[in-house]
Amino acid sequence: MAIERDAKINRLFLDWSVGAVYLNSYLKKRGISDQLLSQYKKSKWVKSIGTGAVARYNDDVSLISGVSTLQIQAEMPIHFGDKTALSLLGRSHYLELGVQKAILFGQKNKKLPAWFRNYSWETEWEYHTTDFLPHDTGLTEIKVDNFTIKISSAARAIMECLYLATDKQDLVECYQIMESLNNLRPDSVQELLEQCSSVKVKRLFMYMADKAGHSWVKYLNLNKIDLGSGKRSIVKNGAYVKKYMITVPRELEENNESDI
Template sequence: MVHGRKINSSKISLLMQDYPKGLVLLSAWLVSQGYSHELLLQYRRSGWLRSIGKGAMLKSGDPLILSGALAALQSQAHIGIHLGGRSALQQHGAAHYLQLAASDVSLFAPGGTKLPQWFTNNQWDIPPVVFKSTLFDNDQIGLTDYQDAGIEMQISGPGRALLECLSLCPDEFPLVEGYELMEGLATLRPDSVQGLLESCKSIKAKRLFLYFAQKAGHSWFKYIDTSRIELGTGNRSLVKGGALVPEYKLVLPEELA
């Protein structure tokens, strides 16, 4: 019994020290790391861990922070959800001049993604808004590593994040803001942009991205091979009574045309 307590003491010390504050710990994942169900139950009864829903725990005293939940979904549950859109651009410093309020965070997941109840039922420090859409042929394209107070996760890189924003235009994202964000993306890599546009499934988002890049005069735009990008046919009207942009077959507000 003494030997068992020493082992348990060593394992709880590792658990307390190795994982950052606020990281959600999933029972199934901890079991795969060598913590038995019985041991986890003992930790909860002893007050080391607290349950935040079926199969999910926090170290006692840790707050409910969205980054800790998102990291657990990605790295422990292997669910394809990430911080994207305007929220990702804000983290990259590309949207700060717009004075965006951090009243909520935009998360993106492929269509049909099922999120666990421990995630949807808890009140996180920042409320998440989840958009479910299979926007890219390659779900992983354009994601980048990010760290928040020791919690590691993946978020959209700037190019992908803007395409996510533009896919929501005009009903859930303002067209004018989409262009203003594009103005700040002067240093995108052409090869990265090319890959994103070839993988993106939204004709609307791709047309807007290309037109806004051309209008902003970015130097990388001339390296994009539009012949390899599926841009569809026919006009896309995004506003009533707007002006037609013939090259991209977009009907936009006159101030953007």
């Protein structure tokens, strides 16, 4: 019995990446019973990081590894988005993962498991659930440390920034980011804009892309993008943009006439 137990832990550890989190349910599928896992904990081979999740005893686990576990083992529709994704893609100097709060997006009404919510991750994070974009559209895979994770592409990430924007400072920062996105793929942008359900996001995205003068804008088919109808006041006491019927921070539109 001891030989079989040791053989299983040896096989498991051969595949266990440093810092990886494993779900009890996932290990059970690989032949590690709850009883055997309990013995591994007593022997200090593994440690619990919350109900239903474990790591190797001496390993430090990161938010990246936790999200990887949710994506791969739990098959949850969750990903790094917004400025966090842009930072991970190397496209934004506004936020560095590990210094600022990481932004996670999930499908509407999808709750995170208790072990993830309650663990003291090294990085602060916040979680947003929404269906303003399909959960599987506009994602890309990258490798961070030992883990392959899905994050928002640059096009989806700036749309998420616009979705979460609440005041003029946020929108000015969004525009500063948009200015750097001069090589987005028009087909990817087109797909996202067609599937986006937020009129606010679509109008702001097109306004900022136009204002930044990006060459990829001319390849978009606006006839297939529903920009809604009527005026939208994005901020109070802002400047009105006739083309997209939105009120934006005056800092972005100082030279335009306002006819609000």
